Amino acid sequence: MSERQRIVVIGGVACGPKAAARARRMDPNAEITIIEQGSALSYAGCGMPYYIKGTVSEMRELMCTPVGTPRNASFFRNVKNIEVYTRTRAVSIDREHKLVRAVNLETGEQYEFPYDKLVLATGGYSVMPPIPGIRLDYVFGLREPRNASAIRDAISSGSIKRVVIVGGGLIGLEMSEALVERGLEVDVVEMMPHVLPGLLDVETAAFLTKHIVAKGVNVYTGEKVIRLEGDLGAVNRVITEKRELPADMVLIAVGVRPRSDLAREAGLEIGPHGGILVNEWMQTSDPDIYAGGDCVENKHLITGEWAYAPLGSTANKHGRVIGTNIAGGDEVFPGILGTAIVKVFDYNVGRTGLTEQEARQRGYNVVTCLAPGPDKPHYYPTAQTLLIKLIADADTRRLLGIQAVGPGEADKRVDVAATALRFKATVDDVATLDLTYAPPYSQALDNLIHAANIVRNKIDGLAESISPQEVKAKMDRGDDFILLDVRSPAEYEAVRIEDPRVRLIPLGRLRPSLDDLPRDKEIIPFCKISLRGYEAYRILKGAGFTNVRFMDGGIVAWPYELKQGA
């Protein structure tokens, strides 16, 4: 090692510059170099959809510090004393001689960068599936600033009327909003059975889809895109397994994969999702090479499995840990929980931990609830609905995951749950958290606490429920049962589930009506959000009815058709 430690960082977007800047603050003497193949540094990739939507008016805003200083090579040199090579691609790592070979993409000039410590922050790339037509004009992936500019320019030109988004994941849905706001017709095609697969379960996805569809987006799920077709080199239709969709533009948002070729070729250990494997210190299988950001896999804090979850937040945390460690410090990154959030039209959609499906696959004794409700007291004017799904393990009472969807404040509840999950909290812990309460912020018992209480009741055998999906399946099968609506007649008149098995007995009249209800038939009470539905369930159980379950989430969580008005 030379007297002044040589630190080379490959990748200049999120993790790389963070690691470099942190290393500089720790070690004023190190020689620090960043190699970046693009022309932009430290840009806010997550802001791209908002640039396309027009929320962010200039791409420049995504490239500058909050006070408007461009984060370019001279910024890094002057402020951080860090040398930056842009438009320069690292082509190989010579671990034996500890040097990185690189080439300037403009001039073809070749460089060798010797290092004492090397940081790989090579990021991820947007998967472009190998379907016919993928290279037609007006077919875009979404990771690069130049694509965002091209998409916005094309929209601004006025020649684009219809856009098909392939992929109903985070970026696909974020883009659907951006494009509808720009006045375009938008179709989303998702191969999996519901949108945000892997992030949401079927009930929360159905609740979200209803909103997206109401906003005018056509959503086709469980449907594969077979090929793209065009005229004169430009795309003009998307052919799926089931239909043909006209399209002036196609956005491909089927996923992100780690850019790990360089590491793989250098013989570093690669994980099951193709990402570079690192230990808690963000060190690869070569102790002098660190890696972080979208090119690595993370340890999942609940399952202990490797997970690929590329996020700007995680990349920044990685960068700090790496910067500390390469400068001689000692800092660890514990792992992730799969936390994610996205704004889709008026809905906030967040999740963390395991979905019900993921929890079942791993053998937990799963218990869940659907808890919709206002996120503030009903009398407070900014109150909005939020649907929470909690997933817990009945054996240990541990919280396993949460999904929160709706116009209400999902981010707060997911963040609290992510913090609770980090410390292996039980639902009993969650239900007694000392969270903030005042009318502008939450109900006296926050939605998350309320949801935890429902799960506690279920684990304790006080609350047996049935999901809207199961009720619908029973209806479709022609099962005989009573779907007991315990809302008020006025609520019933306004909106209701139209089915001969539905019976209206307002909660206040249930106790005197018990003799009118059959004891040999299943009874499924519900209300607007199934708070009164649960109360009805307890009344029926208390009166000796045995075949009773309340419908989880009530009419708010019912994603199927509802009859409105008389």
Next chain:
Amino acid sequence: MSERQRIVVIGGVACGPKAAARARRMDPNAEITIIEQGSALSYAGCGMPYYIKGTVSEMRELMCTPVGTPRNASFFRNVKNIEVYTRTRAVSIDREHKLVRAVNLETGEQYEFPYDKLVLATGGYSVMPPIPGIRLDYVFGLREPRNASAIRDAISSGSIKRVVIVGGGLIGLEMSEALVERGLEVDVVEMMPHVLPGLLDVETAAFLTKHIVAKGVNVYTGEKVIRLEGDLGAVNRVITEKRELPADMVLIAVGVRPRSDLAREAGLEIGPHGGILVNEWMQTSDPDIYAGGDCVENKHLITGEWAYAPLGSTANKHGRVIGTNIAGGDEVFPGILGTAIVKVFDYNVGRTGLTEQEARQRGYNVVTCLAPGPDKPHYYPTAQTLLIKLIADADTRRLLGIQAVGPGEADKRVDVAATALRFKATVDDVATLDLTYAPPYSQALDNLIHAANIVRNKIDGLAESISPQEVKAKMDRGDDFILLDVRSPAEYEAVRIEDPRVRLIPLGRLRPSLDDLPRDKEIIPFCKISLRGYEAYRILKGAGFTNVRFMDGGIVAWPYELKQGA
């Protein structure tokens, strides 16, 4: 014990009805009775300021369920099978014979209610200090619905122009906003040195006070009210130690105390703050008597001390625990963290855990930071400033408390911190939480994570800082030092600290200017939020300057006068 267990609940606002309803769901056969001295049940006391402000248009909304059903005696009877006696005061508890003696306040009729389990949910009361004039007309406390109605009626009559609020605590400040919104002139007089004493430290209180004053409220702190004076029985001025304030109405908001006389007279154990003492099961010193809500003290989860923190959220949690336990279940309430939040004009003001002052009093090796910043990326249009103060213990690295003040989303950060505190998280844990990130919700590194990182740097000796208050004191003392503004010239022109010791060297020009700075004088760099100020500090330290500290929080957290424009 009779075959049907007899449960008597004294108090019908928050904890009492919750305990009764929970007990009913657990035990369908119990005889459950609620005794309430007021005429209203289960009303939303926390909504009163919003009723006075006009946000909530009808008192009725605070008295009803979300679907508009009044929570009156017949609601409790029909829905919950619970008997309610309103306008009925419990006058004594005969523990030997297990009965409660009560009197109907309308008819004078006397009752005896035998119980197997008794629940005390007698609430708190607004302290009316024994100063001359306290019983004049138009002097109001704020706990009772009838006071809220009287205040609103008086305002609506148009005869009220000036209001003095005695007490700058949660309710006092909430009311100051409500009254200004109603077009009144408002003075707040607080005996302690700053507003929200006990909830905030001096820096965050100063930041908040600046906002309140900008909204037109006169704030007099460190000033005691001596007496109230009036004409013809109605108040018309407030005399403090230092001035006379004209007033058509006076609101007394100096604090809430537990209503624990009944318990005290029955010989139950009472705590240091006058509240009833209960164990984790919410059981008093008599195992058949439970107590919860604003009449009890709580265990503080950090200090282990008894604390009095009356809140609707806590009362509801108590109610559930009591309801479970009196019906034969087993549930515990772990304690509180002193979490609180209040909206004051455009600012959200939240806190949890210990203040710096509280932590120092208890002998912790305290380290703090002031971290202001936008709560979303600077390019996202709804981004708002939030000032976070974190308090931690340098020895154990444990988080001890947080204060969050500003137009940004304080509630989310306080809730996450409250969850982290519950699990004795370190600042390292907090800094690596997997919180939600997308531009509409937060920065890539959330404000809380950023604050935790600053504290980590301080504990690790990488960041020595000085508070704005200490800098001001140095200035006032006439100390010689350089207050190094490292912002851009444009920022400096717009707004700056006007003092001969201030020197402007934009961060990008600092490295080449190092030779121009004296090595024998203290240098205190700062910027807008002291991110660049910290960077400058690291540059100076790296260059061998020894007498350097950055100013915590930068110009945003500077609560003193600033010079604007040329």
